[in-house]
Amino acid sequence: MKIETLPISQLTSNSFRDTWTPGDSHAPKAFNDLVELLTKRAKIHALPIHVSQGFRVLDGHVALDIYRSFGRIEVEVIVHPEITSQTEAEEFYIAANYLRSAGWLRSGVKLRNNLASMGPNRAVMVMPDATLATDLIRRSQEQWDKYSTVFIDPTEAQAFDALFD
Numbered sequence: 757m758k759i760e761t762l763p764i765s766q767l768t769s770n771s772f773r774d775t776w777t778p779g780d781s782h783a784p785k786a787f788n789d790l791v792e793l794l795t796k797r798a799k800i801h802a803l804p805i806h807v808s809q810g811f812r813v814l815d816g817h818v819a820l821d822i823y824r825s826f827g828r829i830e831v832e833v834i835v836h837p838e839i840t841s842q843t844e845a846e847e848f849y850i851a852a853n854y855l856r857s858a859g860w861l862r863s864g865v866k867l868r869n870n871l872a873s874m875g876p877n878r879a880v881m882v883m884p885d886a887t888l889a890t891d892l893i894r895r896s897q898e899q900w901d902k903y904s905t906v907f908i909d910p911t912e913a914q915a916f917d918a919l920f921d
């Protein structure tokens with residue numbers, strides 16, 4: 757891992773980006789509040805952007821969006837030369853975006869699908885909690901609906917689920 761200053765034009769998003777972009781009219785208030793907070797922080801502190809060897813963004817898509825809105829030409833990034841495949845990039849994205857935040861269960865349907873597509877042997881290596889990884893893969897839709905409604909508004913959950921049908 758190393759820090760480099762790169763032209764923003766060399767950085768590209770990954771196909772698995774699962775976030776809104778600043779200014780999206782359908783983004784929830786919580787996301788817009790986060791963007792506002794990050795925008796203030798970006799004026800004082802560097803926001804982390806992790807990229808793979810080919811300068812594909814692994815984590816920090818919103819930070820990159822904010823820097824672009826500032827008109828920045830270059831940005832400091834954390835390069836992970838050890839990440840050379842799309843599978844490794846997606847695993848890093850899952851670990852960085854779903855597992856580090858208290859609200860990762862709001863995207864639990866996608867997480868469960870991603871883990872299931874990896875299979876239990878690989879999924880338990882991606883998540884620090886192997887039991888949780890296995891549980892998410894094996895969980896039935898009935899159990900998911902029962903436990904996820906605590907974290908997700910049922911109307912939002914139905915709209916979110918419809919994206920993957």
